[in-house]
Amino acid sequence: MHLLAEAGGAAPSLHNSQPWRFRPTPDLLGLEVHADLDRAVPVADPDGRALHISIGAAVFNLRVAAAHLGREAAVRLLPAGADAQPRAVLDLSAPARSAQPFGADLYPAIAGRHSSRQPFTNRDVPEALVADLITAARDEGVMLTLLEEHGVRRVLTLTSEAEARIAADVSREAETRRWLRLEPSYDGIPLAALGSHDRDAHVPMRGFAGHPPRHTTPAERFEALPQLATLTTHLDTPADWLHTGQAMERVWLLATARGLRASVLHQAVEIPDTRWRLRDPAEGPGHVQLVLRLGYGPPGAVSPRRTVEDILDEANG
Template identity: 90%
Template sequence: MTTEAALTTADLRLLAEAGGAAPSLHNSQPWRFRPTPDLRGLEVHADLRRAVPAADPDGRALHISIGAALFNLRVAAAHLGREAAVRLLPAGEGAQPRAVLDLSAPTDWSQPLGADLYPAIARRHSSRQPFTNRDVPEALVADLITAAQDEGVTLSMLEEHGVRRVLALTSEAEARIAADVTREAETRHWLRLEPSYDGIPLTALGSHDRDARVPMRGFTGHPPRHTTPAERFEALPQLATLTTHLDHQADWLRTGQALERVWLLATVHGLRASVLHQAVEIPETRWRLRDPADGPAHVQLVLRLGYGPPGTASPRRPVEDTLDPPAE
């Protein structure tokens, strides 16, 4: 079997830059990348100093973020002509690394997640702006469902009654978060009034729904200290849930990979997205997010999809901060 040469410094930087472009709660970017001793792979570590404990006490969002970074690494590896063989949690739950990628084999180009998705990594942004009322085509919805299934996660596009139920739960959770001084202080901690390499810049906050139908997160406090414009959002948002059968760290990592695979594919097709995260942060509202008709399931994320502005890019940590040097 053919074995690829050791990763070069340029290869490692390209991989780390792609991984670092993944979405994360409050743009906390809680990951580190470490070359394997043979320089034919990459370890993905959790940077626990960048956890968001009030909003994410069990580390679920942290692992979803790491999973999204992991998928970007897989896409970037394919761009380099390498196949990524992934092991999740090789040392068990809670241990480092969270994943290891073996990149020693050449790419099997029959796998549809290489060059077509790589350019979308840099173009993918959260869009917290109003979307149009244009429906996502059924064929694209089917492709997004398949993309999530390929990562072991179920994506469900919600019908009207499901959308209204999820919006009500998100509004309830947003109100509870607003009343929690610890959570609100943590959110403000990640708000950036000046240029930075992490956190949420004011330019990325987006708008608030003038008619209060779509409960966007109030990043700047309640009431807002820095107001964002109120605009009319879509009458009935197009929402999807990402669910798993179990609720362990491996399931969270798979959810992150599914999220990024779906989001990159959506970006390729001009579809915008943002995450409505509030309801999954409160145990009671998270449990009620699930559709009882679907049986036991764990909702990991709510995704808002639609057509509209692409969103503003959030800052990224420099590669030197996320990529460990090769071992001597």
């Protein structure tokens, strides 16, 4: 159980809040995933959408770790309903059905996956890799779209607008700053992970250090036209958010395994009207859940993690 919990706890989350707890099932043949509501980010995420996406990412890491251990993970989402715990249950009673179970090759990428808030090169993501990332998301029930130039510019404009509105909102600004860690910690965003800010203001990175910043980040030249992708679902329910988290992590681990870096531009999805305008009307109805920035460059700094003892409740064992 410890290896599984460590893998689940390595998932990405808004402000590195790590809003999850793991518990063995009563029969000790599986693992329950609970939302740790004390770690919610209520101003930026009032409906819990980002929290569920984070939990979905943890679920995917658990699936990969189970495959690494030679187990088949059968997942049930929201078994007790949308507002009840646990948010997911993994039945691990069955052995893997093949010698190379799904996801086992992604296990090393769990430790290597970091958010890179550094400039990327102008090297394009190869079409074959884009196709693999699209397939990875689709297999989790989510549509990944790599944006063309006009879409990238529209999303950057909306992200800049949202960042400015967050900066002007005292409550949002205060909540963001509360997750900045100036000293070694087990959660939140350490100074080393802040990355750089774009001196030409092409890429609107989140201002974790405040506006004006209390702690400066290096000014560097980012890519003039970043490679952005959206993750979109047809509906917008807690189950869709959990599927989005699994798709995001599947895409991110595959990208990591192939040498591709990523970070999330989350600002525009935090405000209802900018999130609505993220949609491409030409693609029909849909709900944009996340914006990913993809590219080649530094891997990003390691973010701190809660200990296994803090996230694994072994009371049933």
